[in-house]
Amino acid sequence: MDVVPVVPGLHMLRFPIGQAYVWRDDAPGGGTASLTLLDAGWAGTEEALDRALREIGGPGARLRRIVLTHAHRDHVGAAEALAARYGCEVVAHRLDAPVVRGEEPVPDPDLTEWEVPLYEHGIGTVPEAPPTRVDREVEDGDVLDFGGGARVVHIPGHTPGSIAVHLPRHGVLVTGDTVASVGGVAFGVLHVDRAAAVESMRRLSRLEPLRAVCFGHGDPLTADAAAVLRAAAEAARA
Numbered sequence: 001m002d003v004v005p006v007v008p009g010l011h012m013l014r015f016p017i018g019q020a021y022v023w024r025d026d027a028p029g030g031g032t033a034s035l036t037l038l039d040a041g042w043a044g045t046e047e048a049l050d051r052a053l054r055e056i057g058g059p060g061a062r063l064r065r066i067v068l069t070h071a072h073r074d075h076v077g078a079a080e081a082l083a084a085r086y087g088c089e090v091v092a093h094r095l096d097a098p099v100v101r102g103e104e105p106v107p108d109p110d111l112t113e114w115e116v117p118l119y120e121h122g123i124g125t126v127p128e129a130p131p132t133r134v135d136r137e138v139e140d141g142d143v144l145d146f147g148g149g150a151r152v153v154h155i156p157g158h159t160p161g162s163i164a165v166h167l168p169r170h171g172v173l174v175t176g177d178t179v180a181s182v183g184g185v186a187f188g189v190l191h192v193d194r195a196a197a198v199e200s201m202r203r204l205s206r207l208e209p210l211r212a213v214c215f216g217h218g219d220p221l222t223a224d225a226a227a228v229l230r231a232a233a234e235a236a237r238a
Contacts, residue, residue: 001041001048003055006220007212009147010172011056013049015041017126018074018216020049021174022056023147023167033057036146037066038165038174039216040079043127049078050085065089067144069176070162071099071106073129074122075216080132091144093154094137096161102131107159109190119190138163147172155204157197158188164204171211171225175204181218185228187236188217194238205233 002014006021013020020039027033035057041049053063063086066079071092079100083090090100098104111119138144140154140163148169155162158177165174178200180188191197210226221228 001045001052003052006214007170007172007222009170010212010214011052012214012220013041013052015045015074017122020075021214022053023150023172024057024061025146033061034146035061035063036144036150037063037082038214039069039075039176040066040082041077042074043077043081043129046078046081046085049082062086063088064146065091065144067150067163067165068092068096068100068134069164069174069216070159071096072159072177073106074126075176076100076129076132077127080130083133083135089135090133091136091138092134093152093161093163094139095156096159097134097137099159099161100129100132100134107192109192110194111190115189122190153204153207155197155200157193157195157200158191160192162200166207168209171209172214173204173207173210173212173225174214175216177216179204179213179215179229179232181215181221183218185213185215185218185221185232187232188215198236198238201236202233205230 004012144150147167153164213221
């Protein structure tokens with residue numbers, strides 16, 4: 001697993017497919033750092049994630065919460081194991097929470113022809129996520145206590161309960177899989193409702209400020225982030 005600095009306070013954790021992010025809040029006076037994990041990668045990677053968290057936050061760092069952008073296996077995978085290890089809170093949108101907990105099936109995407117082999121490769125490569133508890137079900141506009149106030153943005157389409165996380169104080173946006181940056185910033189893939197996902201992408205492009213945009217797949221965008229995301233959203237088609 002690669003640990004990649006993005007902007008001050010934020011690191012990316014890269015998996016063979018997809019990635020997660022860690023936000024670090026430093027305690028006043030140099031106390032123990034508080035960490036938030038945004039998505040939890042693959043099942044079975046909790047040891048590697050634990051090492052990454054200690055690398056980012058120091059040996060005494062505390063994982064306070066795991067925020068899941070949506071219920072897919074490459075984003076939920078290690079959340080249950082890490083939550084049990086650290087005693088941290090698991091956060092997901094109300095509509096995806098039953099899927100995360102294993103109470104409802106993962107919704108099937110509306111695949112274009114060229115997405116079929118991509119989907120089959122992902123299903124065959126990424127291990128299935130175990131049922132995972134959700135301690136807090138969030139809605140659009142809820143504010144989470146990290147990064148100076150992290151706002152939940154409900155962006156249905158990739159899944160019904162997909163969310164982005166916007167840190168206005170820092171201009172950081174984590175989009176989940178609604179947007180991707182594989183070969184350039186563009187509309188993501190494997191959506192349940194493509195038209196809704198396009199509208200969600202356009203909503204994200206209107207958020208302010210945007211200095212760094214981080215995706216579930218592909219490199220973060222840190223140069224001209226607002227303009228690049230806006231142009232990609234205008235070009236997106238269902």
